[in-house]
Amino acid sequence: MFNMGKRRPRARHGKNVKCLRCGRAQAVIRKYGLMLCRQCFKLVAEELGFRNYS
Template structure:
């Protein structure tokens, strides 16, 4: 995964629902907050916080 480069003008897009709003790249997930929350429930992501 090309995470070594700082993202300049690269589009951040939710790779789950492809929205451009509220996308977070935390943990290299590149998903929007809504999906992050849903995925977090599915895989128990809260354990990493």
């Protein structure tokens, strides 16, 4: 019962990549092997201290 608007069953790049943290498949960043969506990436990046170099 999750018909909210239209859904696209097709996957763009063949594989569905989901965020390891929240499970979303939207805007998942696979750079650096993180496999995180944008929001989680931001949170994790702050936790890791991405802003502070050196």
